[in-house]
Amino acid sequence: MKSDTSMDDDEAISRSLAGDLTAYEALVARYSALAHRTAAMLGAGDEAEDVVQEAFVKAYRHLASFRREAPFRPWLLRIVANETHNLTRSRGRRAELAVRLGAVTETVAPDDPASTAVATDRRARLLEAVRGLPERERHAVVCRYFLQLTEAETAQVLDWPLGTVKSCTHRGLARLREEVGSELA
Known part of the structure; x- marks a missing residue:
């Protein structure tokens, strides 16, 4: 059925x-x-x-x-x-963190090998930086940006107060900016 x-x-x-x-x-x-x-x-x-x-x-x-x-x-x-x-x-x-490359997508022309290589490299660097975050920051960033949950949903999923979600997300993003800089922007 x-x-x-x-x-x-x-x-x-x-x-x-x-x-x-x-x-x-x-x-x-x-x-x-x-x-x-x-x-x-x-x-x-x-x-x-x-x-x-x-x-x-x-x-x-x-x-x-x-x-x-x-x-x-x-x-x-x-x-x-x-x-x-x-x-x-x-x-x-x-x-x-075991993130599949499909979780982060970038629009790349399929017939442009240079763009595909650059996008793959950027994705790999970003995922490596996310894997290197402290556990709480990684969980907050994954829920908010990879799973696209709201702050309230993230708080519910992780069983954290909303303020903790906000602060962990903020710190995680700050670390990612430090780690990968503007090269991924």
Whole structure:
């Protein structure tokens, strides 16, 4: 049976709570790619698929506790972030950012090898600089600029106060400016 991706999140949640697994499949289909990117960018690396699967299972189990007036996306991403944190903590080492080159896109003429090479080099330098940020700053920058979450959504996903998101994002961007300068502007 194919999931109905035309229903909005509220309807899918209501139907899921009533036992309609097809409705939950619609939520999984809608948010799988974003959840996978989130897990990978927050340090799950090759285990991002496992993190995402566990996050969707936990989200389903706790769907009844979801506050219906709140948006579903940040709630789910917070579960993904928590699962990623649990994974990296259990590894006993600091999380490493595993960003796919597709996460940062630049418009380059496909028939211009010089532009393609420059864009690839810029992307690699930027991603290396992001990987080198302290963990909290890296998480804030990844959520805000790679995942394009609002400050409020980032605060919810990372379970931080809004002021912490703002200060970590500011410090992270300042470090990136120092590291890569205006060459990426």
